[in-house]
Amino acid sequence: MVSFRRESDAAEARAIVDALRTLQANPQLVDEARSDLPGTLDRMALSGIARHAIAATLALGVSGMVLVPSTPVFWATV
Numbered sequence: 001m002v003s004f005r006r007e008s009d010a011a012e013a014r015a016i017v018d019a020l021r022t023l024q025a026n027p028q029l030v031d032e033a034r035s036d037l038p039g040t041l042d043r044m045a046l047s048g049i050a051r052h053a054i055a056a057t058l059a060l061g062v063s064g065m066v067l068v069p070s071t072p073v074f075w076a077t078v
Contacts, residue, residue, distance in 0.1 A: 015050035
């Protein structure tokens with residue numbers, strides 16, 4: 001039996017990965033985040049931990065720092 005917490009964690013991880021894929025496929029969202037980060041996160045329908053993780057990624061990315069999900073630096077910032 002899989003615990004509720006494990007299912008919740010997996011759903012949050014999927015939401016983060018899906019949001020990162022959406023950002024990579026739509027650079028317009030990154031441009032939009034420069035002027036309206038909360039609006040961009042709302043448009044992507046993110047909430048909870050996924051919202052915070054993507055907000056941090058976008059904030060650092062917009063400030064000029066490039067973070068790649070496959071590197072340890074990315075996960076240290078989330």
